[in-house]
Amino acid sequence: MTAVAPGRQHRLSHASLVAGLAVAPAVVLLALLLFGPALAVAVFSLTDWQIGASSFRFLGLANYQALFADRIFWTSLVNTVIYVVIVVPGTVGLGLVVALLIEAQPSLRGFYRAAHFLPVMSTMAAMAIVWGTMLHPTIGLVNRMLAEFGIPATNWLRDPRTVLPALAVIGIWQGFGFAMVLFVAGLKSVPQSLYDAAAIDGADRALDRLRVVTLPMLGPVTMFVLILTATRAFEVFDTVRVLTQGGPNFASDVLLYRLYTESFDFLRTGYGAALTVVYLVIVVLLTLTQARVLDRRVHYT
Amino acid sequence: MRDLVRNIRVLRWRVLARHGALALTTLFALIPFVWMLSLSVKPPEEIFQPEFHLWPQKFNGLENYSVALTAAPMHLFLINGLFVCATIFLLQLLVCVPCAYALAKLRFRGRDTLFAAVLVGLLVPPQALAIPHFVLLHVFGLLDTYAALILPWIISTFGIFLMRQFFRAVPDELIDAARLDGLGEFEIIWRVMIPVAVPAIAAFGIFSVVAHWNDLFWPLIAIRSEELSTPALGILLFRDDEAGQFLGPLMAGATIIVAPLVVAFLFAQQRFIDGISFTART
Numbered sequence A: 001m002t003a004v005a006p007g008r009q010h011r012l013s014h015a016s017l018v019a020g021l022a023v024a025p026a027v028v029l030l031a032l033l034l035f036g037p038a039l040a041v042a043v044f045s046l047t048d049w050q051i052g053a054s055s056f057r058f059l060g061l062a063n064y065q066a067l068f069a070d071r072i073f074w075t076s077l078v079n080t081v082i083y084v085v086i087v088v089p090g091t092v093g094l095g096l097v098v099a100l101l102i103e104a105q106p107s108l109r110g111f112y113r114a115a116h117f118l119p120v121m122s123t124m125a126a127m128a129i130v131w132g133t134m135l136h137p138t139i140g141l142v143n144r145m146l147a148e149f150g151i152p153a154t155n156w157l158r159d160p161r162t163v164l165p166a167l168a169v170i171g172i173w174q175g176f177g178f179a180m181v182l183f184v185a186g187l188k189s190v191p192q193s194l195y196d197a198a199a200i201d202g203a204d205r206a207l208d209r210l211r212v213v214t215l216p217m218l219g220p221v222t223m224f225v226l227i228l229t230a231t232r233a234f235e236v237f238d239t240v241r242v243l244t245q246g247g248p249n250f251a252s253d254v255l256l257y258r259l260y261t262e263s264f265d266f267l268r269t270g271y272g273a274a275l276t277v278v279y280l281v282i283v284v285l286l287t288l289t290q291a292r293v294l295d296r297r298v299h300y301t
Numbered sequence B: 001m002r003d004l005v006r007n008i009r010v011l012r013w014r015v016l017a018r019h020g021a022l023a024l025t026t027l028f029a030l031i032p033f034v035w036m037l038s039l040s041v042k043p044p045e046e047i048f049q050p051e052f053h054l055w056p057q058k059f060n061g062l063e064n065y066s067v068a069l070t071a072a073p074m075h076l077f078l079i080n081g082l083f084v085c086a087t088i089f090l091l092q093l094l095v096c097v098p099c100a101y102a103l104a105k106l107r108f109r110g111r112d113t114l115f116a117a118v119l120v121g122l123l124v125p126p127q128a129l130a131i132p133h134f135v136l137l138h139v140f141g142l143l144d145t146y147a148a149l150i151l152p153w154i155i156s157t158f159g160i161f162l163m164r165q166f167f168r169a170v171p172d173e174l175i176d177a178a179r180l181d182g183l184g185e186f187e188i189i190w191r192v193m194i195p196v197a198v199p200a201i202a203a204f205g206i207f208s209v210v211a212h213w214n215d216l217f218w219p220l221i222a223i224r225s226e227e228l229s230t231p232a233l234g235i236l237l238f239r240d241d242e243a244g245q246f247l248g249p250l251m252a253g254a255t256i257i258v259a260p261l262v263v264a265f266l267f268a269q270q271r272f273i274d275g276i277s278f279t280a281r282t
Helices: A004-044 A062-068 A071-104 A109-121 A124-134 A141-148 A163-188 A192-200 A206-217 A219-234 A238-244 A255-265 A269-300 B002-040 B044-048 B061-071 B074-105 B111-122 B126-139 B146-153 B157-168 B172-180 B185-196 B198-214 B217-222 B231-240 B247-267 B269-281
Strands: none
Touching (some): A004 A269, A004 B126, A062 A269, A071 A109, A071 A163, A071 A219, A071 A255, A071 B002, A109 B269, A124 A163, A124 A238, A124 B247, A163 A238, A192 A206, A206 A219, A238 A255, A238 B231, A255 B126, A255 B217, A269 B126, B002 B061, B002 B247, B044 B247, B061 B074, B061 B247, B074 B111, B074 B157, B111 B157, B126 B217, B185 B198, B198 B269, B217 B231
16 A cells, blocks of 8 residues: 555656646747737737837726727728628628539539639738739729620729728638538538438429528538638738728728737837727627537537 | 430539539639739730730740749748748647647646637637737847747647647547557657647648738738748738839739649648638537
């Protein structure tokens, strides 16, 4: 008994030493690069500190008051919501239709899948420049094609009425292949037996099968793709920075672009930090909804 | 008989409709790439003339691409992209894998707390940490260096979470057998678990490399010098440069920036699709 106990204790402490060594780098870096900074943003947002300044004062909620009184902030928030409201249905709808079409028959499946996925992993900064030339008022492809139908030229990215929809089309272009891939995975998990059962019940037309079996079974995946797309659309930045810088006259200013300019162009650290906290709260709420939906999906299947 | 003929007709119509509709969406997906390639081999006067030809009447590709390669350090953008992405990924692995193994297979005090912290970390969008990361790098005098591009990313809660889920599925018998063979825990991590986890590591690697190759937000903040730019920032600097005012060289530059990932994707499509949609499935 006395001989065993120290041995076990020794082995135990050895095991926890090994575990401690294994997690130590991650724990230190989590504190230093993630939780520490997250806390720091919250603290900055309560001060008038500027990057490089040697002193600062606590302002309480003054930065937040300034933020909520700032018309440009509200413009950028509304613009972001409008952008999300266009991009989400466009991306999810197009992704679903393409997934259904691709899976309907086997021919050229691989080609279609690869072709639609190509925009997902291409460098957005470079492709935004390409889109900029396609939307150019005189030499751009879009106006050239519209001219064929006698439609007059539009300066898509300089007109406050068209700039957000134009950016949204680029957003849909980049994201719908991703939605498609997720839907295809969802379609593959619909059991064949359900289609057989539906056929026995007389649903032998393709549209009936779609309505009775496929779409209801895709419900959870659809919810999930919706929220994922919304989160990504909320983070829109590259196209705005490359193509419009928030213009004309703030018509395409969005949250993340405001965050970037206030914090790093104007160096208003405290104000930028308050904006960051608001942004963080929105994204976390969206992601938590996503986690909840995902949880439900796991329980259903 | 008449039914059969009708069925065949319906079937043929359906095949045609499917290809017709998919041709349209494929065109939407690919047209920017086609437009980019077409302009990248055209002389300026052809880009601005009223009628449009997909293939130029006078091939100007060599001039455009050589302007793109000489007016901006395009090769440096690519090398920086490769170096930064590879270093980030290797350091992420070095930090994530032991931690994920401990979370999945070892018992120790604070394990649940640590895992909860990882889950909370998953919620934080990286852009929200830009200000403190900037300050931290400023304090240590590391802004506008490779370190500024790499350091903020070496801890990946997503990587820890992904690898931990994968390691949990590895049977304990495999680890016990390795322990009986006298292997230490760290030998088990690097010599037993890593080989088993190749699919998960590949998926995480593709996810990580694609994300950081394409990232514009952070390099824009952390980097001032053109010669330290990663691909996404590099093409932006090139556009705002004098030579980038000419569309032919600009499109050639965009092609050079986009090409490496596109070519890699065409060679390993399934791995890429798995890797990028992994975010969604975990």
